[in-house]
Amino acid sequence: MTEGNFVDYVxxxxxxxKGGKGSTHLHREKFIEKGGPDxxxxxxxxxxxxVGNKGLWTLFHLKFAKHVKAGHGGDGGSARSTGADGEDKYIEVPLGTVVRDKETNEILFEITEDGEKRIVARGGKGGLGNWHFRSSTNQTPRYSQPGMPANEIDMILELKVLADVGLVGFPNAGKSTLLSVLTSAKPKIADYPFTTLKPNLGIVAYRDFQSFVMADIPGIIEGAAEGKGLGHYFLRHIERNSVLLFLIPADADDIKKEYEILLDELRRYNPEILDKERFIVISKSDMLDEELQKEMKVQLDTEFKGLKYHFISSIANxxxxxLKDKLWEMLNSEENQL
Structure with a gap:
């Protein structure tokens, strides 16, 4: 999927x-000049x-579908024949799609399962024909019900990426490189901040033909929770990840401080995110010799106090x-299986 084709907000x-109107027909046939209502x-x-579709990863197919209208119901006919129902319309969306009312910004529902089907606009009920209004005092009613009007809604579809592992880090921390090495995804990679402007997804192949999904989320900057930089544009995608992988480069001025800034941005956006399992990965560790890496481990053991961390180099493999073993273990822990 190219970056330009990833659309997560439409x-x-x-x-x-609208419902068809009921008929006011009176029964007429040979030798019956004044039949009753029918x-x-x-x-x-x-x-x-x-409708939820697990084969979709983006809302790109809806980017230009500004209006969706279902068919109107047919009018009732003679001989108590019911009008045809209007044609239903089905909008397929990827799993993780949140539906909001544009006017109130209220969340109406979320689509999280394949094949899940929810009505977003209910068709108007058809009107009753005059046959229903006959009585002993009014044997030939010449009126019927009109159909109920159509229901309209301006809605916002917002995709929250459904991935097992979300990569969290500052711009240029090496998230796209790691995703490209672990998966067959081909994110844009360059040596400048904000290369990734939209989430990239990749499937990580594991042992015995098993796999899990990893998402490269655009880099965090300080103030992101208030909408600064890419702001809420990427933070909502982190809400659906089972494990958060914090990627911090080995050449960072202060690894613990970077981690705390990232954590604080998530906390300010949504404190519940901090309930997820977290794993710290020090990237670009090929820049460290053995002695320097040992010194750094001693320092991290003191600073992180029991938090799990791991050294990697995507370039040097x-x-x-x-890392894959550890992530698989975390994803299949009892906590994530609940």
Missing amino acids: KIYVSSG GGDGGRGGHVYL QGLVE
Whole structure:
């Protein structure tokens, strides 16, 4: 998936179909000049559904679908025949899609399962034909019900990436490089900040044909929780990850301080994110000789006090097998299986 094709936010106007009107027909045939009412009911208007599709990873296919309208219900006919129901419309969305009312910004529901189907705009009910209104005092009613009007909604579809592992770090920490080495994803990589402007997903192959999904989230900067830089644009994607992998380069001025800044941004955005399992990975460790790495481990053991950390080099292919083992162990822990 190219970066330009990743769309995680779209606005769509949807309208269901209006219900068909009931018929006011009176029965007429040879030798029966004044038959009773036999007007049928109108058909219901078409619904607009949202359907979860695990094969979709982005909302790109809806980028230009500004209006979605279901069909109107058919009018009732003679001989108590009911009008045809309006054509339903189905909008397929990737798992992790949040549906908001554009006017109120209220979350209506979320699509998280493959095949999950939710009505976002219900079709209008068809009107009753005059057959329903006959009585002993009014044997030939010449009126019927109109169909119910269509339902309209301006909605926002917002994708929160469903990935097992989310890569969290400052710009240029090596997240895209790590993703490209561990998976077949081909994110844009360059030696300047904010190379990644949108999330990239990759499938990490593990032993015995098993796998897990890793997401490269755009880099955090201080103030991101207040919307600074890419702000909320990427923070919402972290909410759905099972494990957060904090990537900090070995040449950082202060590894512990960088970790605490990243943690604070997540805390200010949504404190519940901190309940997720966290794993600290020191990238670009090929820049360290053995002695320097030992010194750094002693320092990190003191500063992190029991927090799990690991040294890797994506370029030199160091520590990657052990990293996959550790992530697999964390993803399959009892806590993540609940």
